[in-house]
Amino acid sequence: MSTLVLDKVSRWFGNVVAVNDVTMTIGPGVTGLLGPNGAGKTTLMAMMSGFLPPSSGSVTLNGEPVWRHTDAYPLLGLVPERELSFGYLTGRQFVRANADLHRLPDAAEATERVLGVVDMVEPAGRRLDTYSKGMRQRVKIAAALVHDPTVLLLDEPFNGVDPRQRMQLMELLRRLGDEGRTVLFSSHILEEVERLARHIEVVVSGRHAASGDFGAIRRLMTDRPVRYSMSSSDDRALAAVLMSRAAVTAVALRHPTGLEVQVSDLGTFASELPSLARTHGVTLFDLSPSDDSLESVFSYLVDR
Numbered sequence: 001m002s003t004l005v006l007d008k009v010s011r012w013f014g015n016v017v018a019v020n021d022v023t024m025t026i027g028p029g030v031t032g033l034l035g036p037n038g039a040g041k042t043t044l045m046a047m048m049s050g051f052l053p054p055s056s057g058s059v060t061l062n063g064e065p066v067w068r069h070t071d072a073y074p075l076l077g078l079v080p081e082r083e084l085s086f087g088y089l090t091g092r093q094f095v096r097a098n099a100d101l102h103r104l105p106d107a108a109e110a111t112e113r114v115l116g117v118v119d120m121v122e123p124a125g126r127r128l129d130t131y132s133k134g135m136r137q138r139v140k141i142a143a144a145l146v147h148d149p150t151v152l153l154l155d156e157p158f159n160g161v162d163p164r165q166r167m168q169l170m171e172l173l174r175r176l177g178d179e180g181r182t183v184l185f186s187s188h189i190l191e192e193v194e195r196l197a198r199h200i201e202v203v204v205s206g207r208h209a210a211s212g213d214f215g216a217i218r219r220l221m222t223d224r225p226v227r228y229s230m231s232s233s234d235d236r237a238l239a240a241v242l243m244s245r246a247a248v249t250a251v252a253l254r255h256p257t258g259l260e261v262q263v264s265d266l267g268t269f270a271s272e273l274p275s276l277a278r279t280h281g282v283t284l285f286d287l288s289p290s291d292d293s294l295e296s297v298f299s300y301l302v303d304r
């Protein structure tokens with residue numbers, strides 16, 4: 001069991017303050033680090049994983065500083081957002097390289113074990129550049145887990161991953177959290193975080209904006225109307241149905257297709273939508289939060 005503690009952590013790059021006086025504690029289980037692009041999530045993770053020193057404040061793991069403390073490294077695994085390099089390596093070679101870097105006594109055995117954990121044994125002999133985005137994420141997670149760390153940090157692990165693979169990845173992270181590992185993943189999508197995380201930390205413009213379980217974060221956010229862009233097989237019929245729902249406060253048809261929906265009660269909207277669409281014979285093609293309103297939800301939290 002491991003606990004990461006950030007105490008008044010700031011990090012600046014020249015004049016840019018990427019992280020501003022952040023204090024938070026990340027314990028065992030799955031925690032979501034939620035914030036819009038540029039909020040400082042990557043910088044926070046780089047400091048938590050020992051790749052970057054804080055400009056001020058401290059990051060400790062089980063009471064010891066992370067920066068330049070080599071005893072902490074075997075306890076930490078980082079899944080960075082950037083793509084894997086060296087597409088000519090097979091998945092197995094990539095994971096094995098990490099096992100060798102950690103000087104594991106039985107690197108081959110550890111590699112096979114962790115490929116099994118992420119369900120990548122069968123495609124492990126294929127080159128990385130033949131993998132789907134979801135497979136690349138799984139193999140990156142395997143590489144980060146090969147030395148059996150107690151802390152796993154994942155930067156935007158669901159970006160660009162298709163919905164089915166996203167569900168499998170969520171299941172995997174849930175399992176790792178249930179095993180007692182400290183799992184922290186970043187995301188700019190509230191729904192994603194809400195589905196997976198037991199605990200949520202929100203950062204906006206480098207500052208810590210809120211902390212709590214998703215119920216607490218959701219309550220903070222439900223005061224704000226949120227807008228979605230949608231497209232479907234029959235936008236006009238869907239618009240009529242949505243307008244009759246109390247959770248929906250405005251609907252606008254977009255030209256030539258799609259609609260904008262303003263929602264006052266996200267939870268009700270999310271739970272009603274699939275059955276509403278099904279009952280009225282409408283197929284949903286796409287549903288995504290409009291960025292503007294998401295930003296406004298985040299800044300609402302900071303301005304409280």
Ligand SMILES: Nc1ncnc2c1ncn2[C@@H]1O[C@H](COP(=O)(O)OP(=O)(O)OP(=O)(O)O)[C@@H](O)[C@H]1O
Binds near residue numbers: 017037
């Ligand atoms: N090495 C660097 N030099 C200068 N500025 C940086 C550096 N790294 C990050 N920043 C700046 O710090 C701020 C926070 O960036 P960071 O990448 O941590 O945010 P983020 O929440 O991870 O966003 P994204 O999801 O877009 O990566 C941004 O304004 C970014 O431009």
